[in-house]
Amino acid sequence: MQVKPSITSSELGTLWLTYQEKTMILRLLEYFIAKADDEKAKGIMTNLHEELEIYVGKIVQIYEEEGAVIPVGYTAQDVNKDVPKLYDNGFDIMFVRLLKEISMGLHSLNLTMTFREDINILFEDLTALTQKYFRICSQYLLEKGLLVRTPYVSMPKSVEFVKDNSYLSGVALNPFSQKRALSTVEISHLHKAIESNLTGLQMISGFAQCADDGEVKKFLNEGAELAKGIIKELSEVMIQTNLPIPQSPGGNATRSTVAPFSDKLMMYCTSLFCSFSMGSSSLGTAFSLRNDLPAKMFIFMKDIFEYAHKGAKIMIKNGWMEEPPQMEDRKQKMN
Incomplete structure (x- = not known):
């Protein structure tokens, strides 16, 4: 039987960070599931919780195989499901969607810092899982009218090239004129940040x-x-x-x-x-x-x-x- 190589420092670090984030998300989901008044939202969060628990278990298994102490992370002591509702009107899925957005970036970065095949596969699977739930949450929010699309613009009819450095400064050659219009790339980042x-x-x-x-x-x-x-x-x-x-x-x-x-x-x-x-x-x-x-x-x-x-x-x-x-x-x- 082929012996797995020991995990590297970066693999240990990425697994540790992922354990912290995932155990926090599990605790958040447990509260939001308990307080959900929309069955579809509750189903989305319940399914996500079940799937994430599997990956937390896989991280624990890798730690145990390597003889490393299991991180504390976030436990049942960090959540109280019996208190009144803190958020209303679709916040649970809005929040989960943003958490999935954060997770997508983290998993992609972690994947570049891992070498062992089983850990590569773990982050590939987590990336796919995160993308799936980001899409599900987005569609849910769009259906409920709780997600605002970016502005629509006229479709370009010709290819244009930048003609002078005033494009970079944001103003035309005339100092009294208005700043140039935002590009669709700039609009995307502004909208996302807001x-x-x-x-x-x-x-x-x-x-x-x-x-x-x-x-x-x-x-x-x-x-x-x-x-x-x-x-x-x-x-x-x-x-x-x-x-x-x-x-x-x-x-x-x-x-x-x-x-x-x-x-x-x-x-x-x-x-x-x-x-x-x-x-x-x-x-x-x-x-x-x-x-x-x-x-x-x-x-x-x-x-x-x-x-x-x-x-x-x-x-x-x-x-x-x-x-x-x-x-x-x-x-x-x-x-």
């Missing part, structure tokens, strides 16, 4: 009103203000180009102040969204040729990074930040 921040704002607003720790509550409220600022800035760019602004038609927080999740889980979830937001902003910067847009994105990334760093300090202070597996300190052993 849409993601709207869902993030709803999520963090709900978290803030039920957090137990005063410092956590203050931190989450700061996050809500940060999301509002980003939405406002990007919406103004779209208004200047006479484009409709994405608005969330649902997913509001209820008046409940009883926490369904531990402060530890809510802080980790917020941290995950910060990482996703920074990644999305960097992509938006890379594909935007109008200089004013990357300038805004750089400011957002700086603000999000500083906010995430503050959150990390709170997690460390409360003993909520689980350490990833570390390499041996060989220098210390040699002394």
